[in-house]
Amino acid sequence: MVYQLTYRRPSHVPSSRESISGEEKQKSINDSINSGSSCMSCGIPDALSFDRIISGGVCPPCTVRDFMNYLKYIEHAAENLQFFLWFRDYSARWENLPESEKALAPEWTRAQAEAEAAGNVPSRPKRVDPQVAAVLKDTDFADGALRATVDRADPFNTPSKTPDEEKRDMMSEYGSSTDEKTFGSYNTHQSAAHKAFDDAGMKWKPFTAQPYREEIDRIISIYIAEGSPRELNLSARERTAVLHALQNTTHPTAFRSIVTTVEYSLRKQAHPNFIRWTICNGNRPRVVFARGLGVAGILGGFLADLLITLSHASRPWRVIPFLGWFIGIATLIAAWKGMCVVLHGLHHRHLRPWELFSEDPEDVLDEKLLSRESFTSQSTNSFEDEPWIPRYGKRNIIRKIFDRQIWVEEPALRQIQDTIFLQALLGAFVLSCIIVGIFCAVPRGNLY
Structure with missing residues (x-):
């Protein structure tokens, strides 16, 4: 079973930051x-x-x-x-949390997100006692009075602490017998989150009763902070907006703006x-090899037809090279779309280079649940040091062309490949008929 003969495989979509809202x-x-x-x-x-x-x-x-x-x-x-x-x-x-815990982290509404994006987030005004301001007006104590009044009005306006001070406070809270290594990973993420808020010009709020606050700090340090191991491709406005939202709540809606950007890019x-x-069932050396075979088949058909036309042979003999034209053109069309007709005939595909050198290939190919820890790992996505790279580079070109193969399990993918293969056969048949017909119409040369 195949799709429509007018089927076209997806076009390549270049990576770009489109200026859409x-x-x-x-x-x-x-x-x-x-x-x-x-x-x-x-x-x-x-x-x-x-x-x-x-x-x-x-x-x-x-x-x-x-x-x-x-x-x-x-x-x-x-x-x-x-x-x-x-x-x-x-x-x-989050949906499975009790309502009492959800209430600690309110939803970040679209109105708040739009106000943040527009830069219209209001800041709390600092009020000064008018009698104190009148008495100390135009004196050297005016600024000090302002600070003292603000501190009295806001008992929580305490100086920010350094990461070392916060760490010591946490250690003292849990007791001096607590092993410092217990908080090592947490403080690493905490410091990175602290720096991300500082870079955005915001005040960090490390201690909160909101659920999953520690996990959110890890996510900030891994995906959102500048220079993080898996930094997302965010604009300065998007980064500032999400940090401001996470400063106030751990509700999933705080990620609304960047989740939209990420999902749009993925989809x-x-x-x-x-x-x-x-859709490509062969590696690049195999596909290039298949294209070479296609060109060779076309050249063979052309030379055979040319020699027969220039000889004393009658016109029916010029139909014989049709087979060379047909095989060459079909192979070339399929290879142009990344497919090897031999591999497709078996419904096989080449193993990818990172699959070839796995100690247990079945573990690589079998679908497993991706662990939550893999999403919050500090490791980067760099693979230059993975052992398969030098090992694959040492393989000669012949081994790469005839690499190990495996069955294509997905029926929909096989159906797409069947459609492309049928398109290649029909295209090759039509073109071969036209080319052979042209040779048959040319008078014979009688040169030998």
Whole structure:
């Protein structure tokens, strides 16, 4: 079974920061969800939609793990999917909290978010006792009186502490016998979150009864703070807005603005590119080799037809090179779309380089739940030091062309590949008929 013969695989979507508003991005996301999360006219069937992949409803090589590997090793943007999956998990855990805990972290409304984005967040005015101000007007004590009055009016206006002072306070609160290593990881994230708020010109609020505050500090230090290990590609305005929201609440709505940006990037850019890349069943050396075979078949058919035409042979003999034309053109069309017809005939694909050298390949290919700890790890997405890179680089070109193969399990992907293969056969048949017909129409040369 194949799709329509007019099917076209997804076009490559370049990575860019489009100057569209958050409302337009959200509307585009909602339209995508309401229309079944896919667009067959864009080359993505419903069975390979973004939501279906994220929910785990597909087979290799189109699973969430395959999507993550693609973003890490090919697009170098795995942090978007990592943050998106963490946020989905965080929102689900938030919904299961008791109402008494939810009440500690109020929802961050759209009005507050829009006011923050527009830079219209009001600050609390500092009021001074009018009698004190009148007596000390035009004196050297005016500024001191202002500070003293403000301090009396706000008993919580205490000087900010250094990370070391906060750490000592925490240690004393839990007792001197508490092992300092217990708080080492927490203080690392805490310091990074503190710096992120300082860079944004905000006051840090480290101690709070709001749920998941420690986890939010980790997320700030990993994804949001400048220079963080998995820093998201956010504008200065988006970063400031989300930090201000997280300064006040740990409610999932505090991430509304950046979640929209991340999800828009995944749905509209990363997902189509992933499907386009997954359709290719061979590695690059194999595809280049297939293109060479296609060109060789075309050249063989051309030389055979040319020699027969220049000879004393009759016209029916000129039909024989049709087979060379047909095989060459079909192979070239399929290879131009990243497919090897030999691998497709077996419904196989090459193992990816990072899959080849796994100690247990089945662990790599089987879909497993991605752990929550992997989303909040301080490790970067850099893979330059992974052992498979030098080992794959040492393989000669022949071994790469004939690398290990594995069965394509996802039916929808096989259906796409069947459609492309049929298109290549039909295109090759039509073009071969036209070319052979032209040679048959030319008078024979009688040169030998």
